Amino acid sequence: MSSLLHAATQVRERAYAPYSRFKVGAAIRSASGTIHVGCNVENAAYPQGTCAEGGAISAMIAAGETEIAEILVIADCPSPVPPCGGCRQKIAEFAGSDVQVTMCTTSGKSMSMSVADLLPGSFDASFMDIN
Numbered sequence: 001m002s003s004l005l006h007a008a009t010q011v012r013e014r015a016y017a018p019y020s021r022f023k024v025g026a027a028i029r030s031a032s033g034t035i036h037v038g039c040n041v042e043n044a045a046y047p048q049g050t051c052a053e054g055g056a057i058s059a060m061i062a063a064g065e066t067e068i069a070e071i072l073v074i075a076d077c078p079s080p081v082p083p084c085g086g087c088r089q090k091i092a093e094f095a096g097s098d099v100q101v102t103m104c105t106t107s108g109k110s111m112s113m114s115v116a117d118l119l120p121g122s123f124d125a126s127f128m129d130i131n
């Protein structure tokens with residue numbers, strides 16, 4: 001089992017998903033090789049819940065890393081779970097367009113797509129006059 005798959009599988013166990021009962025784990029390998037994990041954390045005020053990918057990105061940033069080299073997401077579902085639209089945008093902020101997003105099921109299925117394939121025509125900072 002790859003280290004990312006192992007890390008995402010472990011953190012998925014700690015997901016807090018009492019409302020959907022859909023536990024998700026995510027693991028990122030940063031450009032410098034460090035691994036950062038996150039799980040979904042739901043809330044009684046439903047929109048306040050956060051996704052596993054967002055949690056892993058927050059952990060990566062908090063650790064001082066700013067570049068995703070690889071990301072893996074795992075859930076217990078019939079086919080590999082694609083990241084939600086918001087998470088695609090969050091991943092694209094810190095990952096090059098060729099970075100692979102691996103989606104896994106707890107039963108061993110997996111599928112990989114690039115950031116560009118998951119979010120074609122993405123919005124990014126180049127559209128804003130911020131300098």
Ligand code: THU
Nearest residue numbers: 020022024040051052082083084
């Ligand atoms: N969820 C994630 O954590 N990541 C995804 O890519 C898809 C959905 C979570 C959000 C919510 O807690 C639960 O799965 C059901 O939508």
